[in-house]
Amino acid sequence: MQTTVVSFLLLSLWGGAAALAAWVVCRLLRRAHAPSRFLCWLWLAVGLRFVLPFGIPLALPRPQNTQLAEAADTVQALAQPELTAPALPAMTAASPAAPAPWHAGLTVWHLLAAVWAVGVAVLAVRAVWGYLRLSRRVALACKTPDGCYSGPCVPAPFTLGLLRPRVYLPAGLNGPARDAVILHERTHIRRGDPLTKPLFYAVVCLHWFNPLAWLAFREFERDMEAACDEAAVRGQPSAARTAYCESILRFAMQGRGVPGSLAFGQGSAKTRIVHLLHYRRLGAGAMVVCAVVIAASMTACMVQPTLQDTPATGETAATPETAQPEETPAPTAAPEVVSAAASQLPLPEDAANSPLFIDPVPDYTYISRFKSDSHRGDDLHAAEGTDVLAAADGVVTQAGEHFSYGNFVVIDHGTNAEGHSWRTLYAHLQSAIVQTGQSVIQGQVIGYAGSTGQSTGNHCHFEVYVDNTLTSPRWFTAYHGEGDSAEPTDGERQELIDSCAAAKQDDTVHTLEEALTFTLQNPMPDYEQVSATFADTHTGVDLAAPEGTAVLAPADGMVTECSYNGDDGYYLVLLHGEVDGVTWKTRYTHLSTVNVQVGQGVAQGYPIANCGSTGASTGPHLHWEVLKDGEPVDPQGVCEGLF
Numbered sequence: 001m002q003t004t005v006v007s008f009l010l011l012s013l014w015g016g017a018a019a020l021a022a023w024v025v026c027r028l029l030r031r032a033h034a035p036s037r038f039l040c041w042l043w044l045a046v047g048l049r050f051v052l053p054f055g056i057p058l059a060l061p062r063p064q065n066t067q068l069a070e071a072a073d074t075v076q077a078l079a080q081p082e083l084t085a086p087a088l089p090a091m092t093a094a095s096p097a098a099p100a101p102w103h104a105g106l107t108v109w110h111l112l113a114a115v116w117a118v119g120v121a122v123l124a125v126r127a128v129w130g131y132l133r134l135s136r137r138v139a140l141a142c143k144t145p146d147g148c149y150s151g152p153c154v155p156a157p158f159t160l161g162l163l164r165p166r167v168y169l170p171a172g173l174n175g176p177a178r179d180a181v182i183l184h185e186r187t188h189i190r191r192g193d194p195l196t197k198p199l200f201y202a203v204v205c206l207h208w209f210n211p212l213a214w215l216a217f218r219e220f221e222r223d224m225e226a227a228c229d230e231a232a233v234r235g236q237p238s239a240a241r242t243a244y245c246e247s248i249l250r251f252a253m254q255g256r257g258v259p260g261s262l263a264f265g266q267g268s269a270k271t272r273i274v275h276l277l278h279y280r281r282l283g284a285g286a287m288v289v290c291a292v293v294i295a296a297s298m299t300a301c302m303v304q305p306t307l308q309d310t311p312a313t314g315e316t317a318a319t320p321e322t323a324q325p326e327e328t329p330a331p332t333a334a335p336e337v338v339s340a341a342a343s344q345l346p347l348p349e350d351a352a353n354s355p356l357f358i359d360p361v362p363d364y365t366y367i368s369r370f371k372s373d374s375h376r377g378d379d380l381h382a383a384e385g386t387d388v389l390a391a392a393d394g395v396v397t398q399a400g401e402h403f404s405y406g407n408f409v410v411i412d413h414g415t416n417a418e419g420h421s422w423r424t425l426y427a428h429l430q431s432a433i434v435q436t437g438q439s440v441i442q443g444q445v446i447g448y449a450g451s452t453g454q455s456t457g458n459h460c461h462f463e464v465y466v467d468n469t470l471t472s473p474r475w476f477t478a479y480h481g482e483g484d485s486a487e488p489t490d491g492e493r494q495e496l497i498d499s500c501a502a503a504k505q506d507d508t509v510h511t512l513e514e515a516l517t518f519t520l521q522n523p524m525p526d527y528e529q530v531s532a533t534f535a536d537t538h539t540g541v542d543l544a545a546p547e548g549t550a551v552l553a554p555a556d557g558m559v560t561e562c563s564y565n566g567d568d569g570y571y572l573v574l575l576h577g578e579v580d581g582v583t584w585k586t587r588y589t590h591l592s593t594v595n596v597q598v599g600q601g602v603a604q605g606y607p608i609a610n611c612g613s614t615g616a617s618t619g620p621h622l623h624w625e626v627l628k629d630g631e632p633v634d635p636q637g638v639c640e641g642l643f
Helices: 002-031 036-049 066-079 108-137 175-191 193-206 211-233 238-251 269-278 284-301 490-502
Strands: 056-061 149-151 158-160 166-170 303-308 366-369 378-381 387-389 394-402 406-415 421-432 445-449 459-466 469-471 529-532 541-544 550-552 557-565 569-579 582-594 607-611 621-628 631-633
Touching: 002 036, 002 108, 002 211, 002 284, 036 193, 036 211, 036 284, 108 158, 108 193, 158 175, 158 193, 166 175, 175 193, 175 211, 175 238, 193 211, 211 238, 211 269, 238 269, 284 303, 394 421, 406 445, 557 582, 569 607
Parallel strands: 056 303, 149 166
Antiparallel strands: 158 166, 366 378, 378 459, 387 445, 394 406, 406 421, 421 445, 421 459, 459 469, 529 541, 541 621, 550 607, 557 569, 569 582, 582 607, 582 621, 621 631
16 A cells, blocks of 8 residues: 555656646746647646656766765655555554454555545545536527527536537527637537546546646646637637627626536636737747747656766776766566686685685775675675775676666686685676676776665675575675674685585576575564464464564565455465476465565565454464475475574
């Protein structure tokens, strides 16, 4: 629900910005006597911007000034938010036999959605009721020889109907005034206004909380009436214009009583009359200029700007003025990998007696986290745009974008004389300047420190693999900072290499996607007890916990199912990928709320849902299943030591 509400608010924000810009452009064009029909096209583009969730992408360079760059990052973060689970109040554990209350899982986002829905319903009912009431009122009007409908029941000239609109005229309206009114209303019909206006009103109903949406609708109505007025007096002598203006003044007040229609007297009578008295046709050149301005403005309404990195450090740029944006490879789920055999670069034979790798970020300020059971590598914090170097000679096997690692690079360093293979990974880069298959030398700039993907600050995440097994980077890297790591002895370093060789997965280089699925963590660390274990009749484990307890992704993956049924309640399924020909999935049921949607990628530890008691459940708990090639296996066996 949070995702839906925030996305809709951002959509309304973009539409409001387009409406405000269009209002400024229209005020300038009215002073230049631009045709009102051109302005109507611009307002229709604004209405379209209120309902389209996407726009024309426009890449803008990141400002070099620090304050401006931070402000731009804030704006872009609002446009593309990283949504997380809403914070829930602490709740006491309920009795296992007590059913969940009806309001379980409700958040402030549900309240906002309910208020929005009530507002839309009220406006929609009001519009439909007004239309039906007016239709019944003029049901006895008779058709006249000129194709209009007239009678004592018609209070003022107006057009009514969506697909088959009719022109209604008061009894007694004759002569030039009648001809002018008919021309005005039929111009509405020819332009499609009887259908366009209700559709625009429906858009405004969806954004009833946004005053700029109502501004756009009011201005659209104004220019729509002005366009029909211009068509009615075009080519007419001064006397005919005067008679037409008198008709506007006569029906100005009466037209306000016919909601849901195109009434002749709608709008400000003074504004319409002044506009007609000053109206004149523009020449061909002026018309072309106005058309170009309107076309450019309509295009600008559909633009959605995004920031593009322009690193000004490293070998590709000497100064900020000459820096050019680096292109980031397109996102890919499982990029092709160059085999280690393509790079047989021998490393020093005394690998056990000295660090193999240089510091990949010589200008780092501190190391926030070393590799641990819950963290796969070392985080070297540095200013955005700081050079990231190749830790040793090798070949780039992957360079792309990942939903969790952001912009990343993987380098295969070949094997040393003892037959051990080495590989390093550099993640969360601002941008990468190398490509798959490219050979690099130790100390070569391969990218720039950044904060892409699942990141909380500017840094380079550094991982080291020995014989395809993840290991601690600090034992094989010459970090420059004092106290960053304890210097291991030769025996300790050799022992770690031997243990990695013993745990070697296979003889091939795994892709990044596969490397992220080797381990599972506890999906609900704050559980109170295991209330049911895996058995023939029970295909998972039940972790009892207070309602609302966060459920975390046990490994990186993608949401493939997310729904509700009577047995499981709210449930979801994560696909974690394929390892050694085995496909792994995890399943979560009886949830109180779900914070993800189908197709969304999640990183290990991401809050995907909250514990609950929905469906066939007797108390708050998480039922967790691990599926190996579609068949349930005991989670306690797969995640040994976690329970």
